Amino acid sequence: MVDLIAKTPLADLLPAAAGGLTLTEAAPAAITSIMPFRGKDAACSTALKKAHNVELPAAGHVAGTDSARVVWTGRGQFFLIGDKPASTAVGKIAALTDQTHSWAVMRLEGDDAAAVLERLTPVDLRAGSFFQGQTARTELAHMMSVISKTAKGFEIMVMRSFARTAAHHVLEAMHSVTAQRQIN
Amino acid sequence: MRINCPICGERDSREFHYRGSAKLLDRPAPDAGAEAFYDYVYIRENPTGLNRELWFHDSGCRSWIVAERNVTTHEFFKTELAVDAKRGAK
Amino acid sequence: MSRLAKGGQLDRSQQIPFTFDGQTYLGFKGDTLASALLANDVRLVGRSFKYHRPRGILTSGSEEPNALMQIGVGPQTTPNVRATTQEIYRGLAASSQNRFPSLSFDLMEVNDLLSPFLSAGFYYKTFMWPKAFWEKLYEPVIRRAAGLGALSGAADAAHYDKAFAHCDLLVIGSGPAGLMAALTAAKGGLDVILADEDFTLGGRLNSETYEIDGAGCSDWAAGIVSELAAMKNVRLMPRTTITGAYDGGTYGALERVSHHLATAPDHAPLETFWRIAARRAILAGGAIERPIAFPNNDRPGVMMAGAVRSYVNRFAAAPGQAVSIFTNNDDGHRTAADLVAAGVTIAAVIDTRAGAVAVADYPLITGAQVVGTSGRLGLSEISVRTSAGIRKIKTDCLGVSGGWNPSVHLTCHMNGRPVWREDIAAFIPADGAIPGLISAGSALGEMSTHAALKTGADAAAEVLKDLGKKAPRVTLPKAEDAPVTIQPFWHVNGAKGRSWLDMQNDVTSKDVKLAHQENFRPVEHMKRYTTLGMATDQGKTSNMNGLAIMAELTGRSIPETGTTTFRPPYTPVAIGALGAHGAGKSFAPERFIPSDALAREKNARFAEVGLWYRPSWFTQAGETNWRQSCDREVVMVRASVGLCDVTTLGKIDIQGPDAPEFLDRVYSNMFSTLPIGKVRYGLMLREDGMVMDDGTSARFGENHYVMTTTTAAAGQVMMHLDFAAQVLWPELDVQFISVTEQWAQFAVAGPKSRQLLDGLLSEDITDETFPYMACGDVTIGKVKARLFRISFSGEHAYELAVPAHYGDAIARELDKRAAEMGGGWYGMEALNVMRIEKGFITHAEIHGRVTADDIGAGRMVSAKKDCVGKVSSQRPGLSGPEREQLVGLKPVGTVKQFLGGAHLFNVDDDAVRMNDQGYITSHCFSPTLGHTIALGFVKNGRARMGEVIKMVDLLRNVETKCEICNPVFWDEKGGALRG
Amino acid sequence: MRYSALQVFLNGLTGNKNWKPVWRNPEPKSHYDVIIIGGGGHGLSTAYYLAAKYGITNVAVLERGYLGGGNVGRNTTIVRANYFLEGNSQFYSHSLKMWESLEQELNYNVMLSQRGQVILGHSDGQVDSLARRGNMMRMQGDDAELWSREETKRQLPYLNHDDPRFPVYGALMHWRGGTARHDAVAWGFARGADMRGVDLIQNCEVKGFRIENGKVLGVETSRGYIGAGKVGMTVAGRTSQVGEMAGLRLPIESHVLQAFVTEGLKPIMPHVVSFGMGHFYLSQSDKGGLVFGGDLDMYNSYAQRGNLPMVEHVAEAGMALMPMIGKAKMLRSWGGIMDMSMDGTPIIDKTHIDGFFLNCGWCYGGFKAVPASGDCFAHLISTGNHHKAADKFLLSRFETGHVIDETGNGATPNLH
Known part of the structure; x- marks a missing residue:
């Protein structure tokens, strides 16, 4: 019997730190994409509530808890992220795909986290403009990404094959911000 | 340049891909004939004032957007989702 | 020494040694390179561009045209740095530019002697004979003389950064207007960014001596700055130039992060290029003083009067021992008064206005003009003309003031033209020239300190109201409110000698007269013909005088004559900053395949395929040439089993009730009829009828397909599907998402491919359970996987897809099993050979100019339904004998070499364009067939099977006779695929 | 008045007065045999060759x-002749x-300076398409050399050969390509046309046409009506x-292409170089400025100005290809x-209107076409027949399918 061992995309690269900033991999157990079929948004939300105790959030928002979180990831598209893939019940009224292995997921934390992302993404992620429970599909240094606000910073998702480039750019920005704090 | 995505709100134009005239919304019927498809594929109004055009929010929410923009001042007047513009047109 | 004993914003406890042209000098913290040089009596700092005349420091700001220096030596030397904005640091090494052998003795000054023959535009009228001389002699000489500074030629190793910032209000400039605007707006609750190019905020307040609210104006400024610094909703950005105004309230800005440091902290960037998104902006960038043109007004020591008082007040550096002033407005007198107060001798103040009155104890000559200067490498004497005649005055520094031009530049970045204001004889910004931007202070022509403070506060109030906020009550501090008293006086007439307008490009008033004489009268023609205002300062101190003289010559007013257009950037920006992260590997993201680590262990040689890195071949012991590895890999696959990581091909999961209909409309052939558990090859056309991409789609359920695309077109196809689903047919109920990265996918190809999978998969794989073009779910241990029986190599083959985290593990498992059977990895070169042997196409063939019929797949455009591009593909010009059709080619003559991009001709025709019959798209040596083979396009090719034509490659001098044949060279019946 | 070194010398002695x-x-006359609309390179060269x-x-040129x-x-x-499709090549x-x-x-x-224009290839596939282009150039009688990776490194040492993101696999060098002084081209043709009696009428905007039963009779302008036997449009x-x-109604979209120049520098870059993996091309002018550009901003525009994303992409591509230019400042x-x-x-x-001729669609390659465009358009206007060097540039080609698509991107104008 063959027993394949899984390896997450950032395993060899993180964790890393610079000044008061840390960057760690946060590979979830399961990510399922949910794309409700025509007119099925409400039904899909109800099915999710029943199966995972979380409903579909509005655009640009996240609902639920760490064990079962639904992140809006685009027009008519959501990711259920947590311990279990989406139940098949939801599959009747929405297109489901396993995305667990599609994404490299990392968490950037520290007071200067927003200043770091100022160097990488054109969206205003400062404390006064981007709150916990919000998410943005935007560009991270020429790459497509999903950036969600967390208690101590941000969760950043890029497609798996970009993991190394994304980690490198975030780390470089962490060092740059930290170094500039010493210049007056 | 900033574009007001109907879903994501105002974003830097570097997140968008420009396709061209919004006339592409009105693809001729399959049997409309060669002349209709020649006009659809090749002819462009190319105005100097208000241009109705198609943008794609490709590193954002991946919506196709119909915008009305002045092509001399670059000022945007209106943006809506292509699916809504299409439904409105019916 | 010209350093004044006291005064100036200097830290006299920090003495800083630096060198200029090898000579060591001492300055203080707070000095710029220019102020430190003046404090050490250095006046000669450079040479002009065309006539190599001696040049001295003209200004005290970024508009400096003369004091441009090379900073640093060796590979990281930086050209054209303005001494007036470079802060000195310990060990700073500056050197003058554009002179040989030395600054004080420059041979190229001979050009000045030849100047009568080198007038504006002379080079358009000569250098035409003999023809070859232009590239051989004239141009090389001109190019060597051109340019000021030099690049080292080595890669720029500096670290640059980029960043985005957002705010409600961007305040540009931190003088009296900028400070009041920022303070008022911030107190009103707006999110404010205050940016200034100077290293100390406060703008001109750091160079003046009058009081605000009873305190010295620079102390007052420092107080406001510290108040702002304490406010959470204010971001202060010193050393940051707002370089350009762009659409939608976006501004470019260049922050000089560590130019003032001998060594910056590790990882700190040299510069950061900012993109600032501001809902509103207030331009408070001040004004720039303009000169008066008079004969020989370009000697070192002739400076702007405002700059003279800036060096004295801010830097305690007297630019001369006996300073004279030449002015047509009261501001010149303020410089004289400040100098008297600082104990600097005033030789004379020459005022063009008869009624001028002295404001302090200095000699004044009214209704007079400076009509000449002398002193070769530095001013020693001036000639002053009055109604009573000419008199000479000994002076080593002449401060000139022709009035102040509001810095309107940013407001012209969207083609807005500034508006003329007669009372200040200057242009001011046009209202609304930049949507969301209003101007204040001297940038708006409001020249007094009071006016600047008031218009700054008023502008902020207007922005607050505009953004739905209440303006706070702000009491204006008391400050001077002197009116502007100017009688425009642009240039001295009727005096011998050349009057300089553009000090760097050596443009004189004579050149403007010549442009008028030759009918280059529109200002745009005058500028391009004389190159006035085309130097590194972009005419900041020369444009006005030039167009005033042209106005005089044409008898039109200055506003009628109009201005040329200021364009971004406001001051020059290093390409390294604009292109931050472009150098080295980070120019584009890097994508790695799941088996990347194993491939490197197997000595794979990688190639860039779009953003991916894919193995081209795997070098084994003893192999020195790629062909050895490639041929071995082909033979291995044809004989036993080969493995190839194909994860990079686009994979799109498509579901929904209208999924079948959707595929029928984007593919040229039918997919709604595809049975579940089967795979079909499809063509996708563009709406103009040409082939966009090809690939297979598998059906996993009634409403569930998985589409594959080529690696190159994955992004394009994904956007095409979004376009079809949202713009063309939103009524279809279909959803799709990329699963390219979810599955690590490996081709397992060759006669022993099924044997390799046996035992690995739980399911039993036979021709019955898994015929050719079948697909289905399989399991490996506890891992759910997918299997496709599809083949690009032409072999009996499968593609095994496992969730990507297991990619590395499955690659090693497959590797172990293949090795046991004499198999192994093959790269893209071997894959390319095998697919050519099978006549399969890639984007080398479908290069965007071919139809389905051209590649022999006309019948794949289904007659039973519409699809994207179908009608356009039926245009008359897209079929018939003139079209080039896909064919196979095999060599028949003695020369057996095919070359990609070689063209094809009838055997007896000359290899000229008119006889072109087609070209080769792909070629290889086929170890399976033992000779080279090629695919290509030939006019009416399918009707010429068996014909012998010739391949000619003029670039590489190769000619090969070859026979047109069926593009499928091997296993035409597909026995291997189905067996 | 003839220009020469002697004239420059003699005039220099007498204060350049004459x-x-x-x-x-000139004031516009009431009627001309031919009116050319547009006083740019193509309009002025057309008028020059007509005369x-x-x-x-x-003839009158209205600008x-x-x-x-x-x-x-x-x-x-940039001046070059390195196209690979029938129609463009000749x-x-x-x-x-x-x-x-x-x-x-x-x-x-x-100031035509034929210093060599080189296109870089960053994959075997790109080198093959450069070979196809180079062979067509040689078949057309022009010069072309295909360089290997090593030859490219030897010839262009100033590129980044130190493990770049997209290594160079080969290059196509066209030695007769190079640059010319753009203003001088416009002024040279204008002077030549004016000397031969052509009226160059500036500040004269076309407001409409007088067309009666399918024939053009004249042009309404901001300076009054002007009659014409034939009208040629060159208003790119x-x-x-x-x-x-x-x-x-035309198959044309107007787009903004940005261009950039740096401060003047001592000679560092002898050739004209085009990067193959990003939109960037660069040459150094005689005054020492690095002149470079990239791609369109991608959206329709008549604003003659662009935005930052393309400015940054061009600079990033420049740094990827030639990191030595980092300290050169964009002016x-x-x-x-x-x-x-x-x-x-x-x-x-021609068009469906008798006597009304069309010259357009130059994308961003119009400068190098100025002489031949003028010659061929003057030939068509004067004789009614297409010049053999331009007989494929027909308006009808889109309807018949005989499109000439060098980039192979199809009917998306901003991708050409």
Whole structure:
């Protein structure tokens, strides 16, 4: 019997730190994409509530808890992220795909986290403009990404094959911000 | 340049891909004939004032957007989702 | 020494040694390179561009045209740095530019002697004979003389950064207007960014001596700055130039992060290029003083009067021992008064206005003009003309003031033209020239300190109201409110000698007269013909005088004559900053395949395929040439089993009730009829009828397909599907998402491919359970996987897809099993050979100019339904004998070499364009067939099977006779695929 | 008045007083045999060849602004003949030959500098397509050399050969390609045309046409009505706008292409270089400025200015290809209005209106086409027949399918 061992995309690269900033991999157990079929948004939300105790959030928002979180990831598209893939019940009224292995997921934390992302993404992620429970599909240094606000910073998702480039750019920005704090 | 995505709100134009005239919304019927498809594929109004055009929010929410923009001042007047513009047109 | 004993914003406890042209000098913290040089009596700092005349420091700001220096030596030397904005640091090494052998003795000054023959535009009228001389002699000489500074030629190793910032209000400039605007707006609750190019905020307040609210104006400024610094909703950005105004309230800005440091902290960037998104902006960038043109007004020591008082007040550096002033407005007198107060001798103040009155104890000559200067490498004497005649005055520094031009530049970045204001004889910004931007202070022509403070506060109030906020009550501090008293006086007439307008490009008033004489009268023609205002300062101190003289010559007013257009950037920006992260590997993201680590262990040689890195071949012991590895890999696959990581091909999961209909409309052939558990090859056309991409789609359920695309077109196809689903047919109920990265996918190809999978998969794989073009779910241990029986190599083959985290593990498992059977990895070169042997196409063939019929797949455009591009593909010009059709080619003559991009001709025709019959798209040596083979396009090719034509490659001098044949060279019946 | 070194010397001795105006400022006459709309490179060269080669001198060029104020004054001055499709190949070859005798023809130093124009290939596939292009150039009688990776490194040492993101696999060098001084081209043709009796009428904007039963009779302008036997349109960028006045509906979109120049530097870069994996090309002017550009901003525009994303991409591509230019400072950025056709190839053709001729669709390759475009358009206007170097540039090609699509991107104008 063959027993394949899984390896997450950032395993060899993180964790890393610079000044008061840390960057760690946060590979979830399961990510399922949910794309409700025509007119099925409400039904899909109800099915999710029943199966995972979380409903579909509005655009640009996240609902639920760490064990079962639904992140809006685009027009008519959501990711259920947590311990279990989406139940098949939801599959009747929405297109489901396993995305667990599609994404490299990392968490950037520290007071200067927003200043770091100022160097990488054109969206205003400062404390006064981007709150916990919000998410943005935007560009991270020429790459497509999903950036969600967390208690101590941000969760950043890029497609798996970009993991190394994304980690490198975030780390470089962490060092740059930290170094500039010493210049007056 | 900033574009007001109907879903994501105002974003830097570097997140968008420009396709061209919004006339592409009105693809001729399959049997409309060669002349209709020649006009659809090749002819462009190319105005100097208000241009109705198609943008794609490709590193954002991946919506196709119909915008009305002045092509001399670059000022945007209106943006809506292509699916809504299409439904409105019916 | 010209350093004044006291005064100036200097830290006299920090003495800083630096060198200029090898000579060591001492300055203080707070000095710029220019102020430190003046404090050490250095006046000669450079040479002009065309006539190599001696040049001295003209200004005290970024508009400096003369004091441009090379900073640093060796590979990281930086050209054209303005001494007036470079802060000195310990060990700073500056050197003058554009002179040989030395600054004080420059041979190229001979050009000045030849100047009568080198007038504006002379080079358009000569250098035409003999023809070859232009590239051989004239141009090389001109190019060597051109340019000021030099690049080292080595890669720029500096670290640059980029960043985005957002705010409600961007305040540009931190003088009296900028400070009041920022303070008022911030107190009103707006999110404010205050940016200034100077290293100390406060703008001109750091160079003046009058009081605000009873305190010295620079102390007052420092107080406001510290108040702002304490406010959470204010971001202060010193050393940051707002370089350009762009659409939608976006501004470019260049922050000089560590130019003032001998060594910056590790990882700190040299510069950061900012993109600032501001809902509103207030331009408070001040004004720039303009000169008066008079004969020989370009000697070192002739400076702007405002700059003279800036060096004295801010830097305690007297630019001369006996300073004279030449002015047509009261501001010149303020410089004289400040100098008297600082104990600097005033030789004379020459005022063009008869009624001028002295404001302090200095000699004044009214209704007079400076009509000449002398002193070769530095001013020693001036000639002053009055109604009573000419008199000479000994002076080593002449401060000139022709009035102040509001810095309107940013407001012209969207083609807005500034508006003329007669009372200040200057242009001011046009209202609304930049949507969301209003101007204040001297940038708006409001020249007094009071006016600047008031218009700054008023502008902020207007922005607050505009953004739905209440303006706070702000009491204006008391400050001077002197009116502007100017009688425009642009240039001295009727005096011998050349009057300089553009000090760097050596443009004189004579050149403007010549442009008028030759009918280059529109200002745009005058500028391009004389190159006035085309130097590194972009005419900041020369444009006005030039167009005033042209106005005089044409008898039109200055506003009628109009201005040329200021364009971004406001001051020059290093390409390294604009292109931050472009150098080295980070120019584009890097994508790695799941088996990347194993491939490197197997000595794979990688190639860039779009953003991916894919193995081209795997070098084994003893192999020195790629062909050895490639041929071995082909033979291995044809004989036993080969493995190839194909994860990079686009994979799109498509579901929904209208999924079948959707595929029928984007593919040229039918997919709604595809049975579940089967795979079909499809063509996708563009709406103009040409082939966009090809690939297979598998059906996993009634409403569930998985589409594959080529690696190159994955992004394009994904956007095409979004376009079809949202713009063309939103009524279809279909959803799709990329699963390219979810599955690590490996081709397992060759006669022993099924044997390799046996035992690995739980399911039993036979021709019955898994015929050719079948697909289905399989399991490996506890891992759910997918299997496709599809083949690009032409072999009996499968593609095994496992969730990507297991990619590395499955690659090693497959590797172990293949090795046991004499198999192994093959790269893209071997894959390319095998697919050519099978006549399969890639984007080398479908290069965007071919139809389905051209590649022999006309019948794949289904007659039973519409699809994207179908009608356009039926245009008359897209079929018939003139079209080039896909064919196979095999060599028949003695020369057996095919070359990609070689063209094809009838055997007896000359290899000229008119006889072109087609070209080769792909070629290889086929170890399976033992000779080279090629695919290509030939006019009416399918009707010429068996014909012998010739391949000619003029670039590489190769000619090969070859026979047109069926593009499928091997296993035409597909026995291997189905067996 | 003939220009020469002797004239420059003699005039220098006498204070340059007797240089004559380079062109007159005539009032428009009531009627001309031919009216050319657009005082840019193509309009002025058309008028010049009508007078100098095809014997028609009763010609007027109407320019709404100042001569040479449009794209001819805004391009990156590159001259080359390196196309690989039938139709383009012979046209640009004809143009380059005309460039090589232009200074003598016009008695005006356009500073043609044939320093070599090289296109880089960053994959075997790209090198193959460079080979196809290079072979077509040789088949057309022009020069082309295909360099290996090593040869490219030897010839272009100033590129980044130290493990770049996209290594160079090979390059195509076209030694007769290079640059020319753009203003001098406009002024040289204008002077030549004016000397031969052509009226150059500035500040004269076309407002409409008088067309009666399918024949053009004259042009309504901001300076009154002017009659014409024939009318030729060369208003690149404004083609659709002026064409609409004559009822033409065209396969054209107007786009902004930005261009950039740095401060003047000592010579560092002898050739014209085009990067293959990002939109970037660069050369050094005689005044020492690095002149470079990249791609369109991608959206329709008549603004003659662009936005930051493309400025940054061009600079990033420059740093990827040539990191030595990092410390060169960008001095100025500007934009032109590109007349983007649906297949990236120009149109020189008659129209359904008798006597009304169309010259447009030059995308961003118009500067190098100025001489041949003028020659071929003058030939078509004077004889009614297409010049053999331009007989494929037909308006009907889109309807019949005979498109000439060098980039292979199809009917998306901003991708050409």
